[in-house]
Amino acid sequence: MITRRSCLALLVLPFAAAAQTEEALSAAIRDAVGDKLATDGGITLRVPTLAENGGQVPLGIVVESPMTAQDHITAIHVFASRNPTPGVATFRLTPLLARAEVQTRIRLAEDQRLIVLAETSTGRVMRASAEMRVGAGGCLT
Amino acid sequence: MSALPSQPRIRIPRSARVGEVIEIRTLIEHPMETGLRHEAGRALPRDMLTRLMVRLNGEALFSADFQNGTSTNPYHVFFVRIEKPSHFEFIWTDEKGRQARSEARVAVA
Structure with a gap:
């Protein structure tokens, strides 16, 4: 959660800083999956249409995968496009899991835009995103 | 390794049928202070968990690496198919290397 004071600081950031946010997001994605091309689809995101409390936003991620030793999801990366820093979490999965599903709570x-990338044991990267609306905002609480 | 004061909570069934998929819910009390927040004009010092590691019968099952966008009191839910009596171990580590641990057993009915 972020205080009112730092929120005000965010509001007066110049446009150059907004560009840095985009750059930070691209860098975080590169750090996670390198230059692999991500294909859209195969991921279902369960998120509220309007997050009442930006400090505790429920997020459910379900990735289509047989979760066998040969073909499973190895990692799920979560990014937020306009947080002060883009990283939310990385989950490492194994075929011991019944399905490629994780539920958590995040800050917005x-x-x-919420961006989720899933890596498969066969070297593919899947991508999904969701436009998130934040009511009270993680900023004002 | 010193211990974290944080209190973990695990919700997991005590027993399951062979082949049954169970839900495991974990929550740990922790401020997840990013160091970006201010109070009374002063930056609150960073105090973050860095990782949750879960093992099943000694093997890596699931882990989470936390960044700033993970909420206070990190909460995670995941699903496991029970094939035999199962021992789960949960270890949270903070950025100073301190740890909090919990464990659970699921019997097969």
């Missing part, structure tokens, strides 16, 4: 500073 303001309205923004």
Whole structure:
């Protein structure tokens, strides 16, 4: 959660800083999956249409995968496009899991895009995103 | 390794049928202070968990690496198919290397 004071600081960030946010997001994604091309689809995101409390936003991720030793999801990466820093979490999965599903709670500073990447044991990267609306905002609490 | 004061909570069934998929819910009390927040004009010092590691009968099952966007009191749910009596071990580690641990057993009915 972020205080009112730092929120005000965010509001007066110049446009150059907004560009840095995009750059930080691209860098975080590169750090996670390198230059692999991600294909859309195969991931279902369960998120509220409007997050009342930006400090505790429920997030459910379900990735289509047989979760066998040969073909399973190895990692799920979560990014937020307009938080002060883009990283949310990385989950490492194994075929001991019944399915490629994780539920958690995340922080969102303001309205923004949530980006989820899933890596398979066969070297593919899947991608999904959701436009998130934040009511009270992680900022004002 | 010193211990974290944080209190973990695990919700898991005590027994399951062979082949049954069970839900495991974990929550740990922790401020997940990013160091970006201010109070009374001063930055609150960073105090973050860095990782949750879960093992099943000694093998890596699931882990989570936390960044700033993970909420206070990290909460995670995942699903496991029970094939035999199962021992789960949960270890949270903070950025100073301190750990909190919990464990659970699931019997086969």
